[in-house]
Amino acid sequence: MHTLSLAFTFFLILNSLGLIPTVLHILGSIEEKGRKWVIFREMSIALILILLFNFLGEVFFDWLQISPSNIQMAGGLILFLIATRMIFPGNRKIEWLEEGEKPFVAPIATPLVAGPSILATVMVYAKEQESIWVMVSAIVIAWAVSLIILLSSSFLQRTLTDKGLVALQRLMGLILTLISVQMLLQGISGFVNQSFNSGV
Amino acid sequence: MSLLQIAVTFFLIMDPFGNVPAFLSLLRDFSPKRQRWIIFRELLIALGIILFFNFIGNEILNLIHITQATVKLAGGIILFLISLQMIFPRTHHAGPTSGEEPFIVPLAVPFIAGPSIMGAVMIYAHQTGDLYKTTTAIFIAWIPTFLILLASSWLKRVLGTRVLVAGERLMGFIMTILAVSLFTDGIRTLLA
Numbered sequence: 001m002h003t004l005s006l007a008f009t010f011f012l013i014l015n016s017l018g019l020i021p022t023v024l025h026i027l028g029s030i031e032e033k034g035r036k037w038v039i040f041r042e043m044s045i046a047l048i049l050i051l052l053f054n055f056l057g058e059v060f061f062d063w064l065q066i067s068p069s070n071i072q073m074a075g076g077l078i079l080f081l082i083a084t085r086m087i088f089p090g091n092r093k094i095e096w097l098e099e100g101e102k103p104f105v106a107p108i109a110t111p112l113v114a115g116p117s118i119l120a121t122v123m124v125y126a127k128e129q130e131s132i133w134v135m136v137s138a139i140v141i142a143w144a145v146s147l148i149i150l151l152s153s154s155f156l157q158r159t160l161t162d163k164g165l166v167a168l169q170r171l172m173g174l175i176l177t178l179i180s181v182q183m184l185l186q187g188i189s190g191f192v193n194q195s196f197n198s199g200v
Numbered sequence: 201m202s203l204l205q206i207a208v209t210f211f212l213i214m215d216p217f218g219n220v221p222a223f224l225s226l227l228r229d230f231s232p233k234r235q236r237w238i239i240f241r242e243l244l245i246a247l248g249i250i251l252f253f254n255f256i257g258n259e260i261l262n263l264i265h266i267t268q269a270t271v272k273l274a275g276g277i278i279l280f281l282i283s284l285q286m287i288f289p290r291t292h293h294a295g296p297t298s299g300e301e302p303f304i305v306p307l308a309v310p311f312i313a314g315p316s317i318m319g320a321v322m323i324y325a326h327q328t329g330d331l332y333k334t335t336t337a338i339f340i341a342w343i344p345t346f347l348i349l350l351a352s353s354w355l356k357r358v359l360g361t362r363v364l365v366a367g368e369r370l371m372g373f374i375m376t377i378l379a380v381s382l383f384t385d386g387i388r389t390l391l392a
Contacts, residue, residue, distance in 0.1 A: 064205045066381050073384070074377035081287060106359065111366030116287075120373030195388050 003138050006125065010142035012176045013082060013118045016149040018089070018169035020157055022112060023150060026103055036151055038103060043147045045109035050122055050143070054135055057123030068128055069190030075124035076184025082117045083180055086173030089166070113146070203333055203340075205378070206324050210341035212375045213282060213317045216348035218289060218368040221361060222311055223352050226302050236350060238301065243346045245304055246312035247338070250321055254334050257322030268327065269390035275323040276383025282316045283379055286372030289365065312345070 027035045061071060122139065129135050149156065157165065227235045261271065325334045348355065356364065 061377075064208060064378075065202055066205075066377060070381040070384055071377060074380040077380065078373050078376055081284075106363050111362055116366050116369035116373055119370055123374070124377070191384055195384075196391075 003134050003141070006129075006134065006138035007141035009079075009125075009176070009179055010118065010121070010138055011145055012172045012179070013079075013121055014113065014142055014146045015086060015169065015172065016146035017156075017165050017172065018086065019112055019150065020153045020165055021162055023108060024153055024157060026108060032154075035154075039108075039150050039153075040147070042103065042105070042108035043113060043143065043150065045105055046113035047139070047143050049110055049114040050118060050139055051136065053119040054122045054126045054132075054139060057126035058132070060123065061127040066127075067191075067194070069187045069194055071124050071127050072183055072187030072190060074187075075121065075128070076180045076182075076187055078117075078120055078124070079176060079180030079183060082121075083173045083176035086176065087170050089169070201324075201328060203337055206328070206334060206337040207340035209279070209320065209324075209375070209378050210317065210337055211344060212286075212371050212378070213279075213320050214312060214341060214345045215286060215368060215371065216345040217364050217371065218286060219311050219349065220352040220355060220364050223307065223349055224356060226307065229299060230301070232353070235353075238307075239349050239352075240346075242302070242304070242307040243312060243342070243349065245308040247342050249309060249313040250317055250338055250342075251335065253318045254321045254325050254338060255331065257325035258329070258331075261322065261326040266326070269386050271323050271326050272382055272386030272389055274386075275320070275327070276379050276381075276386055278316070278319055278323075279375060279379035279382060283372045283375035286375065287369050289368060 023039070027038060030038060122135070126132070126135050160168070223239065227238060230238065321334065321338065324337070325331060328334060359367075
């Protein structure tokens, strides 16, 4: 897969637009200037976590001896589940912070930004990809765009309003569905080729 | 299937991160020392039950003439369903504590030694046909589960409930991969 298409997939999963309302809510008590710094700090922690799981993924699946086609199939299923969640977000009200608590690592860095979805996806792609540099640069590109979006979150919320943000999130979810089905089909055809054409 | 693959699968199904909140809420009335003792006792009971199913699994599945392919296909589907439950967790309704000490139910059974791990153990015992392998895998999976639960109040303080839920979801995602791998293995066995 091309670096840019990988980066686009990661960007969709990071779901920065969908995070804007939650992040603004959490940072509500912090003044404008400090907010940017907190977002930057939390995003940097998230980046470190994602890169960590990227390296972990390569080792982990080798260990478990899972074939690439299986990883593709499972990855397709996982992406599909993530996409469904983006298209039909439950309106669960979660209290992310307790009274007077400062956001540090939790909840913004993890699980909001570096959540289970992106970590699992990165692990899956890391195994699938030949070169680690493609992965790292794709992650950094997706991260940088998400960082810019989150830094301008109050501006975006003003111009797009909450409804606009939800609509955009859904659109991104739909695109992610396409990517996930494509990945699933690739996995299935890989499995069929490998199992039946080579006479195994 | 390698020993490690089986052990990782068992560890994921035992779902220690998902069980931390339930353990904490049920044990909150006891002193830390007593809590550690209860966790140790319940986990030993769970281990005994899991090992029991490991030993009888093969016999039962042989008794009803189940083929390898069926076991793998069904196992893959069951694992996939379990992983879905971990990805979309329902809140544990522990209910109010009665002040009584939990004994066997609900901590040992069904929280740790639940239907999923019993089923999985039976399936793997039959599939590998090697009891030493599955027994070792059970022990390898049990030890970190035990340590995580022992450290549960510490983990909750340091990580917070949200991160624990995220950890459970991540484990669910990883389990999806193991489920698919078992399922495709089954298809290959069926058609071979």
